[in-house]
Amino acid sequence: MRDKIQEYAAVEAAAMKFVNSVAEGNSTYAKELFTEDAVLFGILDGVMERGSIERFYNNVDTVGAGDNFKARIDVLAVEETVAVVRVLEEGWGGRIDFTDFLLLLKLDGEWRCVAKAYNQNSNTIKHI
Template identity: 35%
Template sequence: MSNPTYVDEYNAIVEVLNKYNEGGAKANSAIMKPAFNEKATIFGIEDGKLAGGPIQGLFDTIDSAFKPSPNAKAAIVRVDIVGTAASARVDTDNISGYRFTDFFNLLKVDGQWTVVSKIYHTHPSA
């Protein structure tokens, strides 16, 4: 097959998202870093205000403030793909005691899917 199918593209995106999920669960940004484009950004609301910027902020937080979470769970809720653009939603539970909903925008660059932006919602602690 010369043209990838939706299933091929979906599986390639899931592989990228799984790097993110594994890195979060293990509190190791080196695992998740390959999922992101070097120009990627991250934004969310912290204390009622917009917070974020370059993706390096995520990596720094994972490495300094998070702890490995052997009971972490993740669900890839949806993946939408159109040509070389895609978006995905991932819900995670018990990532260093937190619960998140993340929205990722991905582009297929040089034949590889990469996250170019992430926005997130931190759910209140139970």
């Protein structure tokens, strides 16, 4: 059952922790959002990334977002205890555009992310 509109705002606020971490190059905010056992999947510059969310934290902490970084949060669905969020990123690290999908669960009354899957826009891939 679709949840109340106020719950969409709570999910958006949770996802903002992700955006703030990326924008500031500081994983501290994201660590409040993701569960300890959260997973990551995606292809970065043609190389498959999968596994622990620690990979994401490392990327955030070692590559600054850049002065022209922009992000948009779209809350796609909120269904009582599960939510799906799409985050559009432009200019991460000064060159990469991403579309991230975050899967959140409501755990002990708080929206927490359990999985992140992403697409790197093909026109921003740096071939290694």
